[in-house]
Amino acid sequence: MTTLNEVAQHxxxxxxxxxxxxxxxxxxxxxxxxxxxxxxxxxGYRPHLTARALAEGRAPTLALMVSSIANPFYPxxxxxxxxxxxxxxxxxxxxxTNEDPEVGRAYLEQIAGxxxxxxLVMNANLHFDDLHKTEQRxxxxxxxxxxxxxxxxxxPCVAVDFRAAGAIAAQHLLDLGHTRIGAIIxxxxxxxxxxxxxxxxxxxxxxxxxxxxxxxxxxxxxxxGGYQAxxxxxxxxxxxxxxxxxxxxxxxxxxxxxxxxxxRVPQDLSVVGITDIELxxxxxxxxxxxxVPTRQAAEMAVDLLRQLIxxxxxxxxxxxxxxxxxxxxxxxxxxxxVTSPPVLMARASTAPPRSDMPAETSx
Amino acid sequence: MTTLNEVAQHxxxxxxxxxxxxxxxxxxxxxxxxxxxxxxxxxGYRPHLTARALAEGRAPTLALMVSSIANPFYPxxxxxxxxxxxxxxxxxxxxxTNEDPEVGRAYLEQIAGxxxxxxLVMNANLHFDDLHKTEQRxxxxxxxxxxxxxxxxxxPCVAVDFRAAGAIAAQHLLDLGHTRIGAIIxxxxxxxxxxxxxxxxxxxxxxxxxxxxxxxxxxxxxxxGGYQAxxxxxxxxxxxxxxxxxxxxxxxxxxxxxxxxxxRVPQDLSVVGITDIELxxxxxxxxxxxxVPTRQAAEMAVDLLRQLIxxxxxxxxxxxxxxxxxxxxxxxxxxxxVTSPPVLMARASTAPPRSDMPAETSx
DNA sequence: CTGAAAGCGCTAACAA
DNA sequence: TTGTTAGCGCTTTCAG
Numbered sequence: 224m225t226t227l228n229e230v231a232q233h234x235x236x237x238x239x240x241x242x243x244x245x246x247x248x249x250x251x252x253x254x255x256x257x258x259x260x261x262x263x264x265x266x267g268y269r270p271h272l273t274a275r276a277l278a279e280g281r282a283p284t285l286a287l288m289v290s291s292i293a294n295p296f297y298p299x300x301x302x303x304x305x306x307x308x309x310x311x312x313x314x315x316x317x318x319x320t321n322e323d324p325e326v327g328r329a330y331l332e333q334i335a336g337x338x339x340x341x342x343l344v345m346n347a348n349l350h351f352d353d354l355h356k357t358e359q360r361x362x363x364x365x366x367x368x369x370x371x372x373x374x375x376x377x378x379p380c381v382a383v384d385f386r387a388a389g390a391i392a393a394q395h396l397l398d399l400g401h402t403r404i405g406a407i408i409x410x411x412x413x414x415x416x417x418x419x420x421x422x423x424x425x426x427x428x429x430x431x432x433x434x435x436x437x438x439x440x441x442x443x444x445x446x447x448g449g450y451q452a453x454x455x456x457x458x459x460x461x462x463x464x465x466x467x468x469x470x471x472x473x474x475x476x477x478x479x480x481x482x483x484x485x486x487r488v489p490q491d492l493s494v495v496g497i498t499d500i501e502l503x504x505x506x507x508x509x510x511x512x513x514x515v516p517t518r519q520a521a522e523m524a525v526d527l528l529r530q531l532i533x534x535x536x537x538x539x540x541x542x543x544x545x546x547x548x549x550x551x552x553x554x555x556x557x558x559x560x561v562t563s564p565p566v567l568m569a570r571a572s573t574a575p576p577r578s579d580m581p582a583e584t585s586x
Numbered sequence: 587m588t589t590l591n592e593v594a595q596h597x598x599x600x601x602x603x604x605x606x607x608x609x610x611x612x613x614x615x616x617x618x619x620x621x622x623x624x625x626x627x628x629x630g631y632r633p634h635l636t637a638r639a640l641a642e643g644r645a646p647t648l649a650l651m652v653s654s655i656a657n658p659f660y661p662x663x664x665x666x667x668x669x670x671x672x673x674x675x676x677x678x679x680x681x682x683t684n685e686d687p688e689v690g691r692a693y694l695e696q697i698a699g700x701x702x703x704x705x706l707v708m709n710a711n712l713h714f715d716d717l718h719k720t721e722q723r724x725x726x727x728x729x730x731x732x733x734x735x736x737x738x739x740x741x742p743c744v745a746v747d748f749r750a751a752g753a754i755a756a757q758h759l760l761d762l763g764h765t766r767i768g769a770i771i772x773x774x775x776x777x778x779x780x781x782x783x784x785x786x787x788x789x790x791x792x793x794x795x796x797x798x799x800x801x802x803x804x805x806x807x808x809x810x811g812g813y814q815a816x817x818x819x820x821x822x823x824x825x826x827x828x829x830x831x832x833x834x835x836x837x838x839x840x841x842x843x844x845x846x847x848x849x850r851v852p853q854d855l856s857v858v859g860i861t862d863i864e865l866x867x868x869x870x871x872x873x874x875x876x877x878v879p880t881r882q883a884a885e886m887a888v889d890l891l892r893q894l895i896x897x898x899x900x901x902x903x904x905x906x907x908x909x910x911x912x913x914x915x916x917x918x919x920x921x922x923x924v925t926s927p928p929v930l931m932a933r934a935s936t937a938p939p940r941s942d943m944p945a946e947t948s949x
Numbered sequence: 950c951t952g953a954a955a956g957c958g959c960t961a962a963c964a965a
Numbered sequence: 966t967t968g969t970t971a972g973c974g975c976t977t978t979c980a981g
Contacts, residue, residue: 224699224724226958237968242960252966267723272700273645274958277636277973283701284647284679292668293661293864302656305682314679314697316647319668334677336587337635337974338646360630361587446868479870501656502865505809507842589974600952605976615950637974640957700958952981957974964969 225268234262245270281536285313285528286339288330288347290322295472295500296517297345300367303521304343311529313340320347328353336362341528343367346415354378363531367524370418372561379531379558381524385497388513388565389422392467392495395511395567400575401465401493402432407452407477409444409470416444416469419497423467438463442473449476457484457492464492464576471496471503471512478506478572489574499568508571516562523560531558588631597625608633644899648676648891649702651693651710653685658835658863659880660708663730666884667706674892676703683710691716699725704891706730709778717741726894730887733781735924742894742921744887748860751876751928752785755830755858758874758930763938764828764856765795770815770840772807772833779807779832782860786830801826805836812839820847820855827855827939834859834866834875841869841935852937862931871934879925886923894921 231238236255243251244259251259262268276283285308289297305315316339320327327349335342341363344354354364358378366380375382396404406423410416420439427434438460442452449468453476457463468474474496478488486492488508496503499514594601599618606614607622614622625631639646648671652660668678679702683690690712698705704726707717717727721741729743738745759767769786773779783802790797801823805815812831816839820826831837837859841851849855851871859866862877 224958227960228958238959239961239969240967243967246960248961250966255967269695269700269723271640271958272697273636273640274700274973275960277634277640277957277975278959278961280960280973282636284677291665292655293665295658295661298656298658298661301680302654302682305655305680314647314681314701316677316679317664317668318677319665332632334635337632337637338677360632475868479868482870505838505842507845587974590976591974601975602953602977603951606951609976611977613950618951634974637957638976640959640973641975641977643957643976950981953979955976955978957976960971960973962969962971965967 282340307525386418386422389419393426406439419469446476449473453477453480493573511573645703670888749781749785752782756789769802782832809839812836816840816843856936874936
């Protein structure tokens with residue numbers, strides 16, 4: 224491995240000068256500069272990122288906490304985030320927590336602030352305590368997909384108006400003429416998808432369309448989970464003409480369930496999801512869904528993190544932590560970014576209800 | 587940030603002793619050990635990974651080169667690889683090359699040997715030259731999914747017998763009674779999927795089943811690519827009763843095409859893929875495919891890389907590179923690992939051909 | 950069993 | 966414009 228020192232010797236200058244040339248830190252003569260550059264390419268020198276980071280007092284990576292990178296939503300986000308990180312000079316470390324807070328904590332303990340300069344958090348089932356601790360240790364944290372712009376958390380975040388997404392999906396179904404609509408929620412009751420459910424429910428209510436509790440199911444956020452929920456739902460309520468799913472994966476599962484029950488989508492049953500993952504475009508029929516600005520969220524999250532890192536670098540090196548009193552005031556709303564709103568992608572899985580469906584109201 | 591030094595002062599010992607305690611490097615008294623441990627937890631000390639790596643002359647991460655982490659196959663692999671890497675004390679950096687060799691080279695230049703101790707290469711369209719250069723600079727490289735155990739590359743690799751996978755898929759179709767079988771290859775002619783195609787073709791040939799060139803299509807390795815290829819194939823050759831796809835994504839696309847052409851799968855058309863990605867299980871009908879040992883390959887790849895790193899640490903620190911003369915002899919077969927063979931997953935997308943299909947032989 | 954000292958490769962004041 | 970001098974936080978001989 225060629226070191227800065229060797230380059231310096233080869234060029235007949237000191238390490239400092241080589242460093243200056245490489246970092247374009249001005250103060251260096253044209254002649255020497257050239258000699259240094261020649262030495263660099265002659266020796267095939269490449270800066271040692273770890274050494275540089277240590278000397279600069281920074282870290283060369285960002286950490287991305289996800290429950291499992293194999294969840295079809297994350298790679299799309301991770302791709303965009305990694306791109307953005309690169310452009311701010313960071314590499315991206317993926318941390319699969321497997322939904323286990325202990326694993327998450329272990330990652331944070333090890334790399335936050337030492338190997339990673341900041342932490343991006345996707346739904347990874349982490350304890351907020353651990354995140355706060357991470358922050359206090361000097362490694363900024365950003366929640367990447369906060370679902371409620373109206374209720375900022377006490378951590379910096381990028382918020383997406385998922386309540387609106389739910390409302391848009393519901394309105395779409397309403398506009399099509401549906402009045403008997405089931406719901407599949409891809410989280411626990413009051414869980415991560417609560418805002419989506421609210422948006423859906425409130426929109427129905429505002430339109431005077433009944434939505435009894437019994438026509439909602441809470442399911443695992445997966446194709447399989449959606450499948451099971453949809454089967455149960457459709458068997459219990461055959462009069463439903465549409466299903467709202469709080470995420471695309473369960474929506475896809477619902478379409479499969481419909482097929483297995485002999486229902487054609489969209490003629491017999493409309494299905495709408497939320498997110499617009501790649502698969503939604505590729506399903507048969509193509510899934511109508513409410514697109515969420517994934518890429519924008521990724522870019523905003525990285526950008527926000529970058530700013531926070533910069534601020535931490537300057538300000539809070541030794542002092543200023545206790546001053547903010549648990550940091551809620553400043554750490555809350557002030558560091559929330561809101562993405563552009565979700566938008567309807569009406570595709571082939573939704574259509575007006577069949578006119579010959581029985582009009583009875585059950586439950 | 588608490589440093590080792592601060593811990594040492596707090597405990598009334600020197601940094602060296604603290605280090606010894608933390609690394610369990612023996613030589614330390616029970617009393618002092620306890621005092622140190624107390625200081626550590628009192629101050630909330632966490633070792634600085636970057637500093638440690640620099641001092642130890644190692645790097646804390648492994649790099650995973652992929653064309654795009656959003657390709658549905660990669661996350662499954664990455665997940666397993668990251669787990670394995672963790673257990674060898676490494677974090678995983680994902681490098682999305684976007685199929686661009688320049689981007690790949692840039693990553694390698696920057697992190698190989700400085701931030702990353704070794705490199706895992708999935709199909710990322712890298713130049714072998716760049717990989718060899720990386721190796722010579724002291725950062726071991728492992729190709730993660732070499733498709734031809736019979737033709738080892740001159741780089742360490744984990745090989746999966748994809749020729750066998752192709753053969754198994756073909757045999758499955760043959761066993762079902764199909765004789766008019768089309769092929770969709772998810773790469774360029776002679777490209778990455780050539781071995782799969784060979785296995786398929788040779789098996790048909792051995793069974794005396796004709797497979798004219800015109801019933802093969804080369805496509806983009808995606809659902810969409812498979813869709814287009816299948817449409818073209820089925821429109822040109824309506825007598826086909828089965829389609830072999832060299833990968834699951836194109837196979838899924840073929841199923842969609844069949845649906846759009848009014849063909850039922852598997853009654854009118856059987857479809858078989860290769861890999862067994864998660865989606866294959868979730869499609870409707872569930873895709874018959876030949877499962878490839880992804881997880882095992884990931885684990886083997888990381889393990890092989892770990893060994894190579896260890897060896898490089900010991901041996902080749904200052905000398906021994908030129909000796910091997912381009913390193914082909916030792917770098918080839920000697921460092922190839924072969925996974926367990928692919929295995930058929932017969933699901934719902936394959937069945938015997940309809941007996942009433944016209945028996946004409948065209949082309 | 951513990952301490953002192955040197956150094957990993959690089960950067961960042963400050964001097965010259 | 967360039968060189969000198971300290972470190973970044975940790976590990977690791979080698980003495981004591």
